[in-house]
Amino acid sequence: MLKVLVVDDSPVMRSMVARSLQLSGVDVASVHQAGNGQEALEILHAEWIDIMLCDVNMPTMNGLELVERMAAKGSGTRVPVVMISSLRDPACQARLKQLGVSSYLEKPFRPEALGRAIERALGLAEAR
């Protein structure tokens, strides 16, 4: 069962992602929530997280900055990440791929697509 961290500045989106998790068929033990990258780093430091579902556009520290900080600390390779965003910028997606994030889900998404993105991210993590 997975311990999940959902990172999004929108409380509505965090709830929607949590609901989609329930509907996706993924076996979830707990869901932690963070409103920006800084809060996410604090949770990652304090808790064991199996997978992070993260928005790109956020105030204080956005999703790309968060993943860069995780990679710089060396913890990025431990926590698989699924980026969830309305942004379709190829340059941003390419940069995320360089940082080891290959699972990118565009909004709006269906629960089954979230389930597949999580499986992909976990599968890639195991392959590493």
Added chain:
Amino acid sequence: MSPLEPELLSDVTASVLQDCAFLILDPAPTPDSWPPDTVCSGIPFTGPLEGCLTLLAPSNALPMIASDMLGVFPEDFAAKVHGEAALRELSNVVVGVLLARLGKEGAACQIGLPTISHAPELSIRSGHQSCTASFVDGEGQVFGVEVTFTNRF
């Protein structure tokens, strides 16, 4: 001339609102002015295309929108306090889908953070290029979307 056709703006907006918030809206003529209880979420975008998308909804529709997105009852506390957050998130999704439909230029754009304002005026300004679409729901409440480009075309 704006790179955006009103039909595309209308189709994308209606589709997103239906998928994300279960809102069934019919196209409607753009009013001369938006009702005074209208709440709007403006979200800027920059890059090959620059401008702002504004999504407009009646204030008393926000709890219903939030309740559908959160999976709670409209009278629940969460629906009442997160109405504006729900509108902000919808504007975020609309602009992302719309820019992707505008080809490589749109897909390469950066999207900013949405902000809420109230009682808007139609923003057709000289030197700017705008595209507007309006909708009504089953109760006759007016919703709208407006995109203003600040690039020169």
